[in-house]
Amino acid sequence: MEEEIDYQFEARVVEFFCDGVRMLGLPKSVGEIYGLLFISQSPLSLDDLVNRLGISKGSASQGLKMLRGLGAVKEAEGDNLRRSYFQPNVELKRLVGGFIKEQVRPHLVSGDEKLADLKRIVRETPDGEGRQFYHERLEQLERWSKKARVVLPLLQRFLGR
Amino acid sequence: MEEEIDYQFEARVVEFFCDGVRMLGLPKSVGEIYGLLFISQSPLSLDDLVNRLGISKGSASQGLKMLRGLGAVKEAEGDNLRRSYFQPNVELKRLVGGFIKEQVRPHLVSGDEKLADLKRIVRETPDGEGRQFYHERLEQLERWSKKARVVLPLLQRFLGR
DNA sequence: AATATCGTTCAATTTAAAATGAACAATAAC
């Protein structure tokens, strides 16, 4: 009976994290996994996740992989020595830092590269027509990109306290 | 020939914005529309968007609707009086503000509501077992939420200069 | 060395999201 309540509560928390990660554009399963780890009193193995969330081994494996990449999860000790057990990292600084590093920065970098290409195209284009206009718009984009590069470290710094 | 180059350039810019909005979890068509408006020297009508992007009227209509909702687009004058014409808003402050207001805040609000539900469940749960642990974890979540509520206005303020 | 356990990978499937386009309402033009 007490367990019954526990499971319901657990399910609600898992759902909560589902919604959370969807907002960040991450797969639902990643939210489920992190959510369950977050609300578990002891570390869980891949098999635990499969059983308690009812997801496939593949999903659990890939989800854990992503969470490890984000630094959102850390290994821990568990009863079965053959298995790996996991715990959540709960410091916002670390979570946001990982997300920025893995999900945001790469996009910014490839964006900057594409922007450089566009600038080159305009530079090599003959004068007149829209050349000046295009130039100005690309400068606008550069200003955005610059702001982003400045604001992200500030954000991380702010969250680290 | 000059036009040829223009179209290629335009297409690259449109693609650039596609990638950009995908990162934000918005539909590709929204990026295409905003991108084309961004790189057009004169305001465009829904029909222009349909023709030059090769998307359906439905997509263009819905995309414009979303962009208007985000405050990323404004109406403008055009030759045809029957039609509505659109221009992009290019102030980062406005764009980010709109995004936060329309896409981020609603999620935070519903998240806070769910969090309040979870707190209530724990409060009404009998002592012992994991009650204390659950309580701590939910407090962690509240701290995150609080941080988010503080950081968003700071972000907007920072971008507004 | 044979067998069992654990975790990963990836082709196939399923699911969720976005795009389409026909029907429709609203307005303008004739």
Next chain:
DNA sequence: GTTATTGTTCATTTTAAATTGAACGATATT
């Protein structure tokens, strides 16, 4: 009042992304 034009809506289709699960390699156990 009839016909054209413009834009929206929404049921259907398409596309992209996530999930599955069988096959596999790696490692431990007997």
